[in-house]
Amino acid sequence: MHPIREARLRPEFAELYDGLTPGVWYAAATVAEFLITRAATLQANDDAPQRRLNTEHFEFRGGSPSGVPGRPRRDGE
Numbered sequence: 001m002h003p004i005r006e007a008r009l010r011p012e013f014a015e016l017y018d019g020l021t022p023g024v025w026y027a028a029a030t031v032a033e034f035l036i037t038r039a040a041t042l043q044a045n046d047d048a049p050q051r052r053l054n055t056e057h058f059e060f061r062g063g064s065p066s067g068v069p070g071r072p073r074r075d076g077e
Helices: 011-016 028-042
Strands: 006-009 025-027 058-061
Touching: 006 011, 006 028, 025 028, 028 058
Parallel strands: none
Antiparallel strands: 006 025, 006 058
């Protein structure tokens, strides 16, 4: 198992994530920070950006979903 949680953008959602290459594995925390920064820059909505990545848009491998080793997964993570 990879020690770092990684995320890979699914190709069918590439148009929603300008700046990310679909099919490439990135550290999930890096993707989350990128999306938060992008949302703040674009001021895309009035809601605070979320760190949680959409599980329909991304595949995941390795690490713990929360970044905390040993934390049990909840449904939908």
